[in-house]
Amino acid sequence: MIKNPKIAVFGGGSWATAIVKMLCENLNEVGWYMRNENAIDYIKINEHNPNYLSSAEFDVSKLLLSNDINELVNYADVLIFAIPSAFLKGELDKISENISEKIIFSAIKGIVPESGLIVGEHFHKMYQVPIENIGVITGPCHAEEVAMERLSYLTIACQDRKKARMLSKYISSDYIKTKTSDDIIGTEYAAMLKNIYAIAAGIAHGLGYGDNFQSVIMSNSIREMKRFIKKVHKMKRNINNSAYLGDLLVTGYSVFSRNRMFGNMIGKGYTVKSAMMEMSMVAEGYYAAKSAYLLNEKNGAKTPIIDAVYAVLYQHKNPKQIFKKLTEELD
Template sequence: MIKKTTKDKKGTAKKVKSEIKVGVLGSGSFATAIVKMLVENCEVVNWCVRNEFVKGAIELRGHNPTYLTSVSFNLRSLNITTDINEMVAASDIVVLATPSIYLSDAMDRLTVDYRNKIFVSAIKGIVPKANDVVAHYLRNDFEIGFRNQAVIAGPCHAEEVGMERLSYLTIATVEEDVAKQLDQIFSSSFIKVNPSTDILGNEYSAILKNIYAIGAGIASGLGYGDNFIAVFVSNAIREMETFLEAIYEAPRDVNESAYLGDLLVTAYSLFSRNRNLGNLIGKGYTVKSAIQSMNMVAEGYYAAASVYATAKDKKIKTPIIDTIYNILYEEKSAENQFSKLTAKLN
């Protein structure tokens, strides 16, 4: 997409920022990365953060005090609040980037009119209150239809966005006008946007890859090498395809970056919190102690129980998900479970 430009007094080309009003809910690492993407293209970003401490720290020092602390913001580009209603009222597009376990607490406080807003989910987990994906939660609990929704998928680690390393976003929406607006506000010199219409497929794949990344981490912690993990990941993408086809049939190619690419980076990258959680478990930490040792939410843990139940209900064969569920929730030995899994992979 060609960006509009103007020239300053010296005749130098200068990009004109979008007047689209955008808000972000959340103050974790990915929320902070999203704000960084948006301030490249938007005059002001309405940022709803967790509490007054975070708000005050950003307003005082120009950066998030806890996540991606090296990313500095021009405060003139931010309207920071702790009130979701203030943020939503001031925005035409609302990006949801809080961990899934906290989303319903925030949305339950929503009282302003949101009927004409576009809600973009950057959440890669199951909403516990609904035991469902964000797209269904927004539709069923808030009557926000798919035409007013979009989903952000990777591969796109927040840490690399903070360093302005070239990253790719897949943004899924069924409305062409919405797709154009989102491309306009997210694309930059370090962010490339790929369009998609597979809202549910992108959302489910983002959830599944977190579960598989826990498995890759467990394998690494147990001492399995690169050869096995490569086989594990290749089986995982095939299992993901089987799951997606059973849940929601749509024209899709799981070899595209939103599916396979996101799985690869989450399974292999040292930035991956889900891989790191699995690695601790593989090294002998209990699940509880591994979770407590992390300062960020590993979405794959919370999603594993729901996805496992869905697979059983739909009679989908998911040996990898079954293995990870047994380790996380049935307290079965990681070593024994992976020993059994090796016989099922090819």
């Protein structure tokens, strides 16, 4: 591994912006790709992202900003992707460089809709990046709290612990504590599944269930997540660690979560289509529900919550009836 690797972040949203901020605490140069040229110009002058996390200020002399993805792929040894999964393939298609020898970290919580793969697998299968060069950055972490420099704990997972430790070092600061893990598959699935459970919590809330039931949903969700991940990749993991349970809770209990909001609208009677239009963007959990359901059809874990969300989102079943049935399956 290179001693002082060059690092670039790909994405212009709030999570990408937060990661750039964390890196700037430790590095003198950080590559930052976003497709929006106007935003780049704005950042150079105003020292903050106009659209996301605008309270986070940057020392722009440290930023190597570009809307040419190949320029930054070429520049960096470590590529950190924080592009919503629905747009990832479109961005990756622009890359003409060979990326098979790069170190790739995914900060994306979802599935690549076109391949149905979690992001790490997508890079491995589609771009021949070796598994030991692929990592995951996971929460529990609202980007907004990074902007406010509120203490947050991240987990950096890579099968090659040295690479996890390397990135941990660049991410850690007064307000960011990190933990390393070698459970790249489990942490990435957890990050994806939690969005489905946040949709379920939202649907329940929209249907009028209260806080007592919310805690029952969360308690059942973490047990379901454990069963699901165990079927995908069996290894010793403590599902109550922050990267799994903490990440589930910060999303499932957040009234700002897009996934929870999306579920809430559906619980209140919006159709899936109108909820999506109303939100003007797609909640990650929408794609995740389909992929998780289909994957688990083969694996056969008991997943009543994922099944219920799938039935509502993709089989157009009545949320009230489906959740009434779900309540019989939880405990």
